[in-house]
Amino acid sequence: MAKASGGKALVSTVGVLLGTLFFAASLTPSLMPRSVPIQGALSGLSVAAGYGLGVALRMLWTVLEFPHPGPRTARWLALAAGAVSLAIAGAALWMASVWQDRLRALMDMDPVETGRPLTIAAVAVAVFALILLVARLFKLVAARLRQRFERRLPTPQAVILGVGLTATLFWSLGNGLLVHGALTGLDASYRQYDALFEEASPQPTDPHKSGGPGSLLAWDGLGRAGRAMVAAGPDAATIAARTGAADAKEPIRVYVGLNSAPDLEARAELALAELIRLGGFERAHLVINTPTGTGWVDPNGQQALEYLFRGDVATVAVQYSYLASWIALTVDPDYGAETARAVFAAIYGHWRTLPPETRPRLWLHGLSLGALNSDLSHDLYQVIGDPYDGALWAGPPFNSRTWRAVTRAREIEKPAWLPRFRDGAVIRFVGRNGAGRGAEADWGPYRVVFLQYASDAVTFFEPASAWRRPAWLEEPRGPDVSPDFRWIPVVSFLQLAMDITMPMVPPPGHGHSYAFDDYLDAWAELTGAPGWTPEGLDALKAAVAAGD
Secondary structure: OOEOOOOOEOOOHHHHHHHHHHHHHHOOOOOOOOOHHHHHHHHHHHHHHHHHHHHHHHHHHHHOOOOOOOHHHHHHHHHHHHHHHHHHHHHHHHHHHHHHHHHHHHOOOOOOOOOHHHHHHHHHHHHHHHHHHHHHHHHHHHHHHHHHHOOOOOHHHHHHHHHHHHHHHHHHHHHHHHHHHHHHHHHHHHHHHHOOOOOOOOOOOOOOOOOOOOOOOOHHHHHHHHHHHHHOOOOHHHHHHHHOOOOOOOOEEEEEOHHHOOOHHHHHHHHHHHHHHOOHHHOOEEEEEEOOOOOOOOHHHHHHHHHHOOOOEEEEEEOOOOOOHHHHHHHOOOHHHHHHHHHHHHHHHHHOOOOOOOOOEEEEEEEOHHHHHHHOOOOHHHHOOOOOOEEEEEOOOOOOHHHHHHHHOOOOOOOOOOOOOOOOOOEEEEOHHHOOOOOOOOOOOOEEEEEOOOOOHHHHOOHHHHOOOOHHHOOOOOOOOOOOOOOOOOHHHHHHHHHHHOOOOOOOOEOOEOOHHHHHHHHHHHHOOOOOOHHHHHHHHHHHHHHO
């Protein structure tokens, strides 16, 4: 132990060693590349976790009454630990850029900037110092309370009561002031962002578009994400030009924003009424697209199906939040599912009253939190008598019920990042560049396709990674998963948590950024792509890429 002038320990030698090892481990790659601030924050948290573990081990050593080294030996041990720690930290900081560049190369990203190691170290030290300060403040308050209680209570009871009251106080301050304040600020920020009117999303003048003349939906009530979805291409002319279809149609897009109606039931009914007004049930294909937490509908997924079926598609989406998906899931995890259930009940309820021979094929779709809530929008008993046609769920979160069940029940010889479920007659998985397409059996009357990338932390985050190696790290690994990624208890959990909450957005085709080409492959796998050949699909991909 290092000593202060008064003989009291300043730092734990074991804590410093373990904190340094955790720091070095935090610099190893995980699924996503990291910016300097995020890497610094992650490293600071990792140092704190390692240091705390070291302090706990020393306390256990003391409780078990094992011998401690004398003052002279303790000083030499502290000096040796400091030297070893500096060497380990320096080597890890030097290697960190190498590891990040190898991962970035897999994702077609530029190498990291110079000067990165020093900045990471500075941020990590600042984060660790802040956490250590809070921990010592906690210890000080608990000790003062214990001293007061010891005047009237036995020491064990005073200790328990002091720690308990201090924990309650700190939790109240942290949850009540910091967390609540942060969420209030984020809520206001996202609300303002959702209200933005952008030149790229002009109000339609066509009465056959949501928000246009005669629409049941006010343009300002759609929100930023809704206006972007409705105003986005492709139109009939673009679809005709890129598919060669002379009879291409203008896609129908209905979006109901949070401000379009006072409650979720009213928004669901409004979506149904607008869809009927626009003739959505007269199209060959109808999609219930569940948005992400921010209300965003991925245009790549929506447009891929519109091109595939030459515009003969109607899409309906209803917003349930304007917060980022991970925040929405934390703050109100049930509200998105409740909205999805109301929307499905309204649309599906009307759809099943139509003659089966003339009604559109009904599909479900969602990305990220939208995939999770789309999965939760109905149950087997609700649809088994008259099932909808199928679902495409992209980047399903790790806690999606159907995804978890079928991944666990996958064929054992297939990797966890691209499973095969039984004979593929009901559920299939599609990866990057169409990987996984095809199955032993033909599709049944009901079908599901999961589109997922091996590097998507939203899908492959595991709380159990704190103590258990994830199955998707076994060989062979996904094509864009770094060979340098090593499972490390606790640290890997922190890395993956950062990959979800504060990721660096990679190019489309990696992580949680899904590309048009892969959506097209997934929709083709789900629907059978009637009238298309593999060569025709490749030509469509090239035409869309050239047009962009």
